[in-house]
Amino acid sequence: MTQVDTEATTGQGAAGPRDTSTRRADIRRAIRALSRPAPWKRGPLLAALALLLGLVMLFHASVPNTGGLGSLVETMLPWFALFVPPLLAGALWRRSATAVVALLLPVTVWLNLFGGLLTDKSRSGGDLTLVSHNVGAGNPDPAGTARDLAASGADLLALEEITAQAKPQYEKALAKAYPHHTVLGTVGLWSKLPLSDTRSVDIEQDVGPLGEAKPEEVKLAYARALRTTVATDQGPLAVYVAHLGSVRVMPRNGFWTDSRDRNAQALAKAVAAERSERVVLLGDLNGTMDDRAFAGLTSQLRSVQEEAGSGFGFSWPAEFPVARIDQILVRGVRAESSWVLPATGSDHRPVAAAIGW
Structure with missing residues (x-):
């Protein structure tokens, strides 16, 4: 009795369950990639927080002093730098180019305000x-x-x-x-x-x-x-x-x-x-x-x-x-x-x- 070669008859091998699931996974990844926002559109909240931080430091003299808020902000100004690392970590985790660029504002303002204190300006001598x-x-x-x-x-x-x-x-x-x-x-x-x-x-x-x-x-x-x-x-x-x-x-x-x-x-x-x-x-x-x-x-x-x-x-x-x-x-x-x-x-x-x- 002659056996019929199915593969030869159809011209291609039958797809198994594993091949089907792989193709489906590829399709899902492609859909996610297409629906995922571009790096410049990710992390809008992080970018907004970074800009707000920079603007507060830049215009600290304009912060209303109601309840001593303005004095409190100016007293703690050097410590505002502590907000930068967590914002940067969040931006990198979200792969947000916008948030990373926005962080340049608070970093630049802080260095302008306090960068001079990081160097040793002392001289020897004195009367x-x-x-x-x-x-x-x-x-x-x-x-x-x-x-x-x-x-x-x-x-x-x-x-x-x-x-x-x-x-x-x-x-x-x-x-x-x-x-x-x-x-x-x-x-x-x-x-x-x-x-x-x-x-x-x-x-x-x-x-x-x-x-x-x-x-x-x-x-x-x-x-x-x-x-x-x-x-x-x-x-x-x-x-x-x-x-x-x-x-x-x-x-x-x-x-x-x-x-x-x-x-x-x-x-x-x-x-x-x-x-x-x-x-x-x-x-x-x-x-x-x-x-x-x-x-x-x-x-x-x-x-x-x-x-x-x-x-x-x-x-x-x-x-x-x-x-x-x-x-x-x-x-x-x-x-x-x-x-x-x-x-x-x-x-x-x-x-x-x-x-x-």
Whole structure:
């Protein structure tokens, strides 16, 4: 009996189940490829977020300050860079060319704002070394903090938040290294050079809550800023030491900065009235120099960290600093270098600078 060759009869082999499923899979992949958006059309949300990030940084001065929002944004501006890596990861995962290109905006703006701080601008030398430190009202070891600060070799040492209980300990521990000092209220200056013309700078108000004039002893007891003259070989140097009001995050008021902003405006007026060509301001200003609240000061004085520092110079909180709220600002002198000292018993870290004439 003759067998019939089916393949020869039909001219082709019969398709098996596996071949059929493979063809179907190929068809599905082709359909998906045709229906998938092109790289320039993927990730529109990621692209929008990247553009928004860049625009907020670029126009941060235009962010409304309702509830302190504008000040909060400007305080945290350096940390906006942390949003870039997750956005980039999302763009690469989605294979979105649009999102990758959009990220160029925030990266460019951030580098324009802070790229200069990534380089070391310090120079060797300097005629005077300055240190400013909020020693902390709750400091458990004032004497130890004073010894650490004296070991820095600073010519001028400004302290803020000095309590009545801790004041004698600072005076005793610093007496040998600093023969000249003045303390008014909670701020003080220790100096290796003679001081004169010391006076309180009222950064609050000259009148009480009922409109009555504040007695002089009340002003001095609660003084948070002072002005003095340091006698140097190159002539007089006007030195201000200040501790501006605190800022708080409050449920109803948001980022509350009213006290600090009022103090900053008063201090800016005092500096504007200063007749000395050479001026130094040291203190805990409770804010970064990017904050619009300090426009009155930054229009007159330069930040030593921006001029001669390396990095951001964050000083608070001491355990893991995230912002530079302790400042050294100058006018009429040249900043040679700026750095941050190791932590003491305070919740702030000391900041230091060398200046030249």
